Amino acid sequence: MFRDDDEIKIFYEIKEKIGEKEVISPKEMAIIDENAEYLGINRLMLMENAGRAVYEEIKDKEGEFIIFCGVGNNGGDGFVVARHLNKATVILLGKEDEIKTYEARENFKILKNLSIFGNIKIREIRHVNEICDIFERLKEGKYIIIDAMLGTGQRGELREPYKSVVSELNKLKERNKELFIVSVDVETGDLKIDLTVTFHKKKNLNKNAIIKDIGIPKEAEWIVGFGDIKALNLIENKHKGKNGKVLIIGGSKDYFGAPILAGLAALKIVDIVGILSVDKVIRKITHPEFILYSLEGDYVNNVDYALEVADGYDVVVIGNGLSVNEKTKDFVNEFINNYEKKLVIDADAIKVINYHKFDFREDVIFTPHKKEFNYIKFSSIPESTILLKGKKDIIFNSKNVKINLTGNKGMTKGGTGDVLAGLTGAIFAKNDPFISACSSAFINGYAADLLLKEKGSYYTPIDIINKIPNVLRLIK
Numbered sequence: 324m325f326r327d328d329d330e331i332k333i334f335y336e337i338k339e340k341i342g343e344k345e346v347i348s349p350k351e352m353a354i355i356d357e358n359a360e361y362l363g364i365n366r367l368m369l370m371e372n373a374g375r376a377v378y379e380e381i382k383d384k385e386g387e388f389i390i391f392c393g394v395g396n397n398g399g400d401g402f403v404v405a406r407h408l409n410k411a412t413v414i415l416l417g418k419e420d421e422i423k424t425y426e427a428r429e430n431f432k433i434l435k436n437l438s439i440f441g442n443i444k445i446r447e448i449r450h451v452n453e454i455c456d457i458f459e460r461l462k463e464g465k466y467i468i469i470d471a472m473l474g475t476g477q478r479g480e481l482r483e484p485y486k487s488v489v490s491e492l493n494k495l496k497e498r499n500k501e502l503f504i505v506s507v508d509v510e511t512g513d514l515k516i517d518l519t520v521t522f523h524k525k526k527n528l529n530k531n532a533i534i535k536d537i538g539i540p541k542e543a544e545w546i547v548g549f550g551d552i553k554a555l556n557l558i559e560n561k562h563k564g565k566n567g568k569v570l571i572i573g574g575s576k577d578y579f580g581a582p583i584l585a586g587l588a589a590l591k592i593v594d595i596v597g598i599l600s601v602d603k604v605i606r607k608i609t610h611p612e613f614i615l616y617s618l619e620g621d622y623v624n625n626v627d628y629a630l631e632v633a634d635g636y637d638v639v640v641i642g643n644g645l646s647v648n649e650k651t652k653d654f655v656n657e658f659i660n661n662y663e664k665k666l667v668i669d670a671d672a673i674k675v676i677n678y679h680k681f682d683f684r685e686d687v688i689f690t691p692h693k694k695e696f697n698y699i700k701f702s703s704i705p706e707s708t709i710l711l712k713g714k715k716d717i718i719f720n721s722k723n724v725k726i727n728l729t730g731n732k733g734m735t736k737g738g739t740g741d742v743l744a745g746l747t748g749a750i751f752a753k754n755d756p757f758i759s760a761c762s763s764a765f766i767n768g769y770a771a772d773l774l775l776k777e778k779g780s781y782y783t784p785i786d787i788i789n790k791i792p793n794v795l796r797l798i799k
């Protein structure tokens with residue numbers, strides 16, 4: 324399965340096997356939205372297509388149109404609907420200068436220009452009692468209410484004035500049976516709706532939705548882009564240790580650099596990085612940032628001790644420089660079959676696992692290159708995530724598959740894989756496995772691309788590590 328050299332062919336083979344996701348979460352949609360822009364698709368165009376799609380569904384309805392708009396792009400879609408209707412009252416839940424994005428602001432400006440002629444009426448409100456007159460009118464008669472308040476950016480409990488507007492509309496819906504309420508993309512809070520016009524794919528929050536294509540290509544779902552990085556939880560918490568703890572288990576009498584590179588990469592993201600290795604390696608580590616755990620002997624051993632140490636960490640990254648022999652084979656298999664938390668399996672560890680006895684559970688990420696991938700034996704695509712490194716990286720599990728296009732030939736240097744493994748473990752500390760593997764592949768490659776511009780291919784894995792913060796600053 325998937326042993327072809329052509330990554331795109333492997334991608335389609337995997338896609339064929341795992342099938343299409345028909346319903347997605349708002350968070351997944353937000354990533355697709357961002358990655359459409361990463362592919363060069365203009366957000367103004369998407370907003371125009373979204374607003375037009377809603378307009379087409381409601382334009383023949385009888386009654387007066389009242390459009391409730393938020394300050395995000397859901398509101399922006401509402402501005403576009405108003406323009407196409409060319410006869411509507413637009414109620415902005417906020418002030419014009421609070422509108423969040425260029426594309427929404429541009430559409431609001433157009434409405435303001437049109438409003439001079441009286442067909443478009445605009446109200447900007449902070450508090451629900453500024454529109455008592457509107458709610459009074461809605462008590463009887465035919466109205467089409469458009470909910471362009473909140474879409475995929477909705478988080479948590481509704482804040483004011485959204486909360487009161489939604490509860491007023493729900494009361495009016497009970498009272499006046501001639502009200503027709505349409506939500507744009509995603510219903511705002513618990514708003515009672517007659518119809519939702521959602522874009523691109525059905526959202527898992529939608530109740531009664533029709534799906535409209537707004538020109539987002541499928542490739543926006545297939546490529547790793549800025550959207551994945553923007554969706555990451557990174558260093559959200561100021562309390563030490565709350566931003567993740569990663570333990571690197573690697574190194575041997577033959578290799579000491581690999582676990583250090585993995586550890587240095589992880590340190591760019593998480594608070595605590597431990598390295599568990601043999602004393603020949605540990606005594607070569609002079610970096611004060613690491614917490615060190617030293618074992619006797621030439622190869623990592625003592626599973627009980629390793630499990631005890633690992634219990635104090637969020638993620639274990641295992642394999643870098645471990646060496647391949649009977650001792651490491653025993654250690655790795657016993658460790659991974661007893662360790663129940665998040666695991667990144669890289670390099671030598673990939674080569675020594677008894678796959679027929681391994682539980683490919685969800686919280687495991689493999690980071691093989693093509694040759695290492697041939698060691699991983701599975702009968703059907705596993706729940707565990709596989710980051711298959713290549714000119715194009717393919718990231719997949721039994722539910723998802725994506726391709727990462729960042730990176731260049733300068734990354735073939737020894738140690739680049741260790742950097743990726745450490746970075747993957749660090750992101751994984753606070754994120755789900757699939758987005759962690761996608762994002763670390765993207766960030767690692769993007770850092771290398773920035774270095775290629777500066778230095779040609781003559782950059783080192785340490786250069787990549789030191790470039791990671793620039794990539795995150797640029798995107799987050």
Ligand SMILES: NC(=O)C1=CN([C@@H]2O[C@H](COP(=O)(O)OP(=O)(O)OC[C@H]3O[C@@H](n4cnc5c(N)ncnc54)[C@H](O)[C@@H]3O)[C@@H](O)[C@H]2O)[C@H](O)CC1
Nearest residue numbers: 356369370395396397473474475476477478480481482508
């Ligand atoms: N590809 C597409 O699907 C397209 C979608 N479009 C529309 O854009 C919205 C998503 O826009 P976004 O700005 O990311 O989010 P929202 O408009 O949903 O809201 C963000 C805004 O609202 C505030 N907010 C969040 N939660 C709450 C809350 N509980 N109470 C009060 N306020 C809240 C938050 O501060 C944000 O500022 C998508 O749904 C589509 O309608 C594109 O226009 C076209 C392509």
Ligand SMILES: [K+]
Nearest residue numbers: 470473507509
């Ligand atoms: K909405």
